[in-house]
Structures are given as C-alpha cells and as structure tokens.
Amino acid sequence: MTLLRSLSFRLALLYLAVFAGSVALLGGLFYWIEVARPLAEIRGDIRSESAALSEFYRGEDPAALTAALEARAVAEAPRVAYHALLNSRGEPLTANLPSWPGNFAPGWKRIEADVAREGDEDEYEALVLDQQLPGGLRLLLGRDIDDIDELEESLSDTVLWIVPALLLLGVCGGALMSRVIAARLDAISSAARGVIDGDLSSRIELRGASDDFDRLAATLNLMLDRLEASLDAVRRVSDSVAHELRTPLARLQAELADLSASPAPEGAARALAEATRLQTVIDAVLRIARIEAGRHAMTARPVDLSALLADVIEFYQPEADVRGQQLVVSVAPGLSFAGDGDLLFQGFANLLDNAVKFTPDGGTIVIGAAEEGGAIQVEVRNDALVSAPEQLDRVTERFFRAPGAAGVVGLGLGLSLVAAIAVAHRSDLSFRSDEKSFLAIWRFHTRDG
Amino acid sequence: MHILLIEDDERISGYVAKALREEGHLVDVAADGRSGLTQATSEAYDVIVLDRMLPQVDGLKVLHALRGMDDTTPVLILSALGDADERVRGLRAGGDDYLAKPFSIEELVARVEVLGRRRGQPELPARHMFDDLLVDPVARVVSRAGKRIELTNREFRILEYLARNAGRVVTRSMLLEHVWDYNFDPQTNIIDQHVSRLRQKLERVGGEPLIETVRGAGYSIRRGSA
Numbered sequence: 001m002t003l004l005r006s007l008s009f010r011l012a013l014l015y016l017a018v019f020a021g022s023v024a025l026l027g028g029l030f031y032w033i034e035v036a037r038p039l040a041e042i043r044g045d046i047r048s049e050s051a052a053l054s055e056f057y058r059g060e061d062p063a064a065l066t067a068a069l070e071a072r073a074v075a076e077a078p079r080v081a082y083h084a085l086l087n088s089r090g091e092p093l094t095a096n097l098p099s100w101p102g103n104f105a106p107g108w109k110r111i112e113a114d115v116a117r118e119g120d121e122d123e124y125e126a127l128v129l130d131q132q133l134p135g136g137l138r139l140l141l142g143r144d145i146d147d148i149d150e151l152e153e154s155l156s157d158t159v160l161w162i163v164p165a166l167l168l169l170g171v172c173g174g175a176l177m178s179r180v181i182a183a184r185l186d187a188i189s190s191a192a193r194g195v196i197d198g199d200l201s202s203r204i205e206l207r208g209a210s211d212d213f214d215r216l217a218a219t220l221n222l223m224l225d226r227l228e229a230s231l232d233a234v235r236r237v238s239d240s241v242a243h244e245l246r247t248p249l250a251r252l253q254a255e256l257a258d259l260s261a262s263p264a265p266e267g268a269a270r271a272l273a274e275a276t277r278l279q280t281v282i283d284a285v286l287r288i289a290r291i292e293a294g295r296h297a298m299t300a301r302p303v304d305l306s307a308l309l310a311d312v313i314e315f316y317q318p319e320a321d322v323r324g325q326q327l328v329v330s331v332a333p334g335l336s337f338a339g340d341g342d343l344l345f346q347g348f349a350n351l352l353d354n355a356v357k358f359t360p361d362g363g364t365i366v367i368g369a370a371e372e373g374g375a376i377q378v379e380v381r382n383d384a385l386v387s388a389p390e391q392l393d394r395v396t397e398r399f400f401r402a403p404g405a406a407g408v409v410g411l412g413l414g415l416s417l418v419a420a421i422a423v424a425h426r427s428d429l430s431f432r433s434d435e436k437s438f439l440a441i442w443r444f445h446t447r448d449g
Numbered sequence: 450m451h452i453l454l455i456e457d458d459e460r461i462s463g464y465v466a467k468a469l470r471e472e473g474h475l476v477d478v479a480a481d482g483r484s485g486l487t488q489a490t491s492e493a494y495d496v497i498v499l500d501r502m503l504p505q506v507d508g509l510k511v512l513h514a515l516r517g518m519d520d521t522t523p524v525l526i527l528s529a530l531g532d533a534d535e536r537v538r539g540l541r542a543g544g545d546d547y548l549a550k551p552f553s554i555e556e557l558v559a560r561v562e563v564l565g566r567r568r569g570q571p572e573l574p575a576r577h578m579f580d581d582l583l584v585d586p587v588a589r590v591v592s593r594a595g596k597r598i599e600l601t602n603r604e605f606r607i608l609e610y611l612a613r614n615a616g617r618v619v620t621r622s623m624l625l626e627h628v629w630d631y632n633f634d635p636q637t638n639i640i641d642q643h644v645s646r647l648r649q650k651l652e653r654v655g656g657e658p659l660i661e662t663v664r665g666a667g668y669s670i671r672r673g674s675a
Contacts, residue, residue: 239530242529243502243530246549246551247458247529247550247551249550249551250529250550250551250552251458251460251461252551253551253552253553254464257553258464275551283549284634287634311630311631314601315635315639315643318639318642318645318646319639319642322642342633345631346633346634349635353635353637353639357637
C-alpha cells in the first residue's frame with residue numbers, strides 16, 4: 001500500500017498515537033481525581049459513620065439506632081444521606097431509600113434513589129454499604145454520589161464517541177496531509193527527472209507561499225542554475241576546443257597537401273595520412289563526448305528496428321562477402337523502439353563493423369533480434385579470437401584495443417560510441433565471450449520497470 | 450564556374466582558392482561576413498563557399514540575409530563544428546551542402562562542382578546513356594547493349610547518383626549522404642565494396658569499365674549523351 005509507505009502519512013499516524021496516548025493519560029488522571037478519589041473518600045466516610053452508628057445498637061432494641069438514622073437523614077450535609085434498616089424478616093424499620101435489593105449481599109452497592117420532592121421526581125444515585133447487624137438486622141447505609149456518577153457517564157460517552165471520531169479524523173487528516181506533501185514532492189522529482197533526461201533548463205515550480213517546500217525548491221533551482229551555468233561554460237570550452245583543434249588541423253592538412261604535390265618530399269604523404277587519422281580521432285572523441293553529455297540533439301521517434309537492422313546488414317553484406325563470411329540473420333519483423341534512427345544505425349553499424357573485422361575469413365556472424373518480456377534484444381555473435389573475460393569490461397573504454405586486434409584497422413573508439421549511444425537510449429549493452437565466439441547483447445526496454 | 454569563397458582564415462582560403470583555380474574556376478575571396486555579403490549581392494556566382502564562423506557577421510547570418518533576398522545561389526557551408534545537429538542547423542538555414550573542417554581538398558572540390566552543376570541544369574534528363582549503358586531513373590531500369598542488368602535498390606541508387614553527376618567526382622561521403630537514408634559515419638570504407646559490386650554487375654555483361662576510381666577522392670562516371 002503506497003499510503004503506508006508515505007512518510008508524511010506515517011508521521012500523521014505517529015502523531016495521532018502520541019496524541020491519543022496523551023488524551024488517555026489526561027483522561028485517566030481526571031478520572032482518578034474527579035471520580036475514583038472522591039468515591040474512596042465517601043466509602044471511608046460511610047465506614048466511619050457505620051462504626052459510629054453501631055454504638056447506638058448495643059442491645060436488642062433498635063429504637064436508638066432508628067432515631068440516629070432518621071436524625072442523620074435530615075441533617076445538613078454536602079451529600080444527602082440514605083439509609084434502610086430492615087428486621088430479620090426483611091421489613092423496613094426505617095428507610096429513606098426508595099428501594100433496595102431483597103437479598104442481603106455484604107459490600108458496596110449502587111442504588112438508584114429517586115426522591116419525590118414537591119411533585120418532581122429527582123433521580124439520585126447512591127453509594128450504599130450493605131451489612132448485617134447482630135440480632136438479624138440488616139443495615140444499608142449510603143450517600144448521594146449523583147454528581148460523580150454523571151461525571152463518570154460523560155467520561156464513558158467521551159470514550160465511546162470522541163475517541164473513534166478522533167481516530168477517523170486523524171487517519172483522514174494524515175492521508176490528506178500525505179497527499180498534499182506528495183504533490184509537492186512530485187513537483188520536485190519530476191523536475192529532477194527532467195534534469196536526468198538531459199533537460200538542464202528544467203526547474204521546480206514555486207507556489208509563492210514561501211513555505212518549507214518553496215524554500216527547498218528555490219534552493220534546488222539555485223543549484224540547478226549554478227549547474228547549468230557551469231555546464232554551459234564547459235560546453236563553450238569544448239566548442240572552442242573543437243574549433244581550435246579543427247582549424248589548425250585543416251591548415252596542417254592544407255600545408256601537407258601542398259607539400260605532397262609533385263615533387264613530393266619523402267614522408268609528405270605519410271604525414272598527411274597521419275593528420276587525417278588525427279582528424280578522425282578528434283571527431284570520434286568529440287562525438288562520443290557530445291552524446292555522453294546529452295548534447296546531441298536526440299530526436300526520439302518510433303524507429304522500425306527490424307528495417308533499420310536490415311539496412312545495416314545490407315550495408316555490411318558486400319564486405320562480409322569479400323571476406324567469405326556468412327551473415328546469419330534472424331530478426332523478428334515489426335520491432336519498434338522510440339529512439340534516434342541515425343544514432344541507432346551508427347551503433348549497430350559499429351557492432352557489425354567490429355564483427356566483420358574480427359571474424360576470420362570464412363567465419364560466421366549471427367545477428368538476432370526479438371522482443372521478449374518488455375524488451376527488444378539485439379544480439380551480434382561472431383567467431384573471433386576472444387578477449388579474456390576480464391577484458392570484456394574494458395571493450396567500451398576509449399582507445400581500448402584487444403590484444404588480438406593488432407593488424408586490424410581501427411581506433412579503439414567504435415564500441416565506446418556504441419556504449420554512449422546505448423546510454424543515451426537508456427538501453428543495456430553487454431558483452432560475453434566463450435572459447436571461440438564474441439557476443440554483443442543490446443537490450444532496449446519497451447516497457448517501464 | 451564563378452565561385453565566391455567567404456573564409457577568414459587566410460591559409461585555408463588561399464589553399465582552397467588555389468585548388469579551385471587549378472580546376473579552372475574563377476574564384477573571388479572575402480575575408481569576413483560583411484564584405485562577403487556585399488560581394489555575393491553585387492555579382493552573380495555559381496557557388497558560394499561560406500565559413501560558419503566569421504568575424505563581424507556570422508556565417509549563418511550571411512546565409513540568412515542572402516536567402517532573405519531571394520538569392521538561390523548554392524551555398525556550401527564549411528564549419529569547424531562537425532556535429533550532426535550543427536549540420537542540420539546549417540542545412541535548415543538554407544545551406545545546400547555542409548562540410549566539416551578539416552576536410553580533404555578533393556572532397557571540397559567535388560562538392561563545389563556538384564553544387565554548380567545542380568544550378569546549371571536543374572532539370573534531370575529522363576534517361577542517361579553512357580556508351581552502351583542506359584540508366585532510366587523513372588522506369589528504374591538499367592541495361593547495357595540491350596541486356597538488362599538486375600541491381601539491388603541500393604546499387605541502383607549509387608548508379609543513379611553517379612549518373613546524375615556524370616563527368617564529376619563523387620566522394621564516398623557524398624555517396625553515403627545521398628544513397629543511404631542514415632546520417633552516420635562508417636568506420637571503414639565499406640562504400641568501396643558496394644561500388645565494386647555494382648561495377649562487377651555492369652561489366653559482367655561485357656564492355657568497357659564505366660565507373661572510374663579517382664585516387665584520393667572518390668568515383669566518377671564518364672559523361673555520356675542524354
């Protein structure tokens with residue numbers, strides 16, 4: 001459940017728990033002060049009254065006790081006094097309690113004491129001590145506790161209604177808070193994703209509320225400004241490097257071409273070839289750097305990979321034929337991927353170029369492509385003298401040349417370019433090798449996840 | 450042809466002008482954008498070779514101004530910014546061709562000549578004849594001495610491009626740009642294998658070799674009669 005994974009929601013729940021705990025603690029304290037303690041005091045009072053009244057009943061005549069009880073009933077006191085004195089047959093000798101339980105059960109009881117006074121019936125709750133006196137008499141002695149009882153009732157109402165409402169509101173409030181915060185965070189992460197995708201001009205929208213999130217967004221935007229500015233500076237430098245390298249190279253080539261015109265001095269042609277090679281290296285390195293920096297203006301359009309692969313294969317077929325190599329092709333039809341067709345063509349061309357160059361004459365190159373499990377997998381397998389496994393990780397390094405590559409034309413930049421193109425397309429490029437073949441696997445994710 | 454070269458680097462402009470003059474062209478040189486633009490509007494040129502980065506008025510601005518005046522003179526942009534998107538920007542601004550620095554002089558001369566020809570005869574002949582070879586782009590038929598030659602689509606496009614530029618040098622990168630639908634950089638000269646295969650098919654039925662290799666530059670097919 002995504003809601004439970006949200007920090008703000010969990011914080012809201014935690015806050016709710018702390019709040020509920022505090023309410024319970026305060027409620028308990030209130031109950032103890034306002035209910036439990038007064039009741040204990042009243043019990044103590046009734047016990048001592050009972051002890052005092054017992055003094056009036058030493059013999060067998062209950063008249064003195066009756067008189068004392070009746071006097072107690074009318075005496076001024078903060079709490080109305082109740083009593084019932086019953087003989088051994090259960091008949092009342094004196095009583096101001098309206099009713100009592102028929103059977104004797106020693107201990108404390110709550111009895112409803114409704115008192116009719118001037119036509120109105122007041123309901124009272126009384127706390128009563130039920131006890132047996134010598135001679136078969138039964139004495140119920142009590143005091144009015146109606147105020148405490150009402151307090152108790154309202155407390156239990158509170159627990160019954162307020163607490164569930166509190167919990168419900170707390171959970172809803174937490175969910176709401178979590179949604180609001182998630183929306184603000186989403187704005188930040190979508191801007192960040194834009195930057196990851198190469199759009200450095202992406203910024204987080206401010207709400208204008210100057211709240212914590214706005215301040216965070218403003219700080220992040222400031223950071224992005226700085227980042228963009230310094231990257232722009234790097235770009236300007238790399239553009240001028242490109243310009244400053246290419247222009248003198250063009251001049252050098254002009255001079256050398258002049259020199260190599262007849263009569264050519266010794267080595268002029270070799271120097272010209274070297275200058276041309278230098279140009280190729282600079283072009284390739286700059287191009288890889290541009291693609292890696294996300295500076296190549298990638299135009300992602302749906303590309304028919306099946307057709308594109310067929311074109312790449314057709315491009316290399318004559319060269320393979322000359323070398324007596326067999327191209328075995330199994331490309332599923334209709335493979336489509338959103339990407340830059342020119343770059344993808346370049347990438348596959350470089351893979352095939354490598355395969356054709358490194359496969360011995362008469363060897364086989366297998367090209368396969370199929371879609372499976374949300375990804376299109378393109379494989380190029382060729383017979384070759386294979387690099388050791390530890391070298392597989394290095395094949396995409398710039399200027400890396402496999403030990404077996406001596407005598408093969410190349411700069412060691414072809415696979416670096418493929419790797420840069422693979423990253424630009426968020427695809428995975430990997431290489432494997434066994435005893436006699438080299439395998440390049442290029443996976444394009446057509447589904448998220 | 451009458452060619453205007455707008456280039457601020459003296460060494461390069463001297464070298465390019467010299468090579469073009471050796472091919473028999475008349476070359477005027479301007480060293481900055483402003484004088485280049487004045488020159489371009491005061492005289493009629495067959496081709497303008499324009500450097501991308503110029504003092505005073507930038508190369509693309511010159512091109513923009515020129516196209517704004519309905520001047521359709523073919524323009525070849527020279528640039529030290531060799532990236533694919535730079536190239537697209539140059540062509541979008543109204544350039545007819547784009548060449549990254551450093552370049553081989555043969556490449557530049559070949560491209561200038563092809564651009565000049567395009568202006569000279571805008572209408573393509575329906576069919577080309579080279580000795581006994583017939584190339585019919587409309588019917589997509591190639592035959593030699595009456596014998597039909599089966600070519601793949603790609604081979605046909607190579608031959609057609611060579612035929613359209615008959616008598617001029619077509620470089621490997623020009624073939625790559627016009628015959629293949631992708632903008633890419635082949636690591637090796639795979640193009641040679643395609644041309645050699647085409648050549649074999651054309652010669653298998655007999656007759657003189659028609660496609661020449663121009664050393665250090667590219668290929669050429671001898672001009673025939675339309």
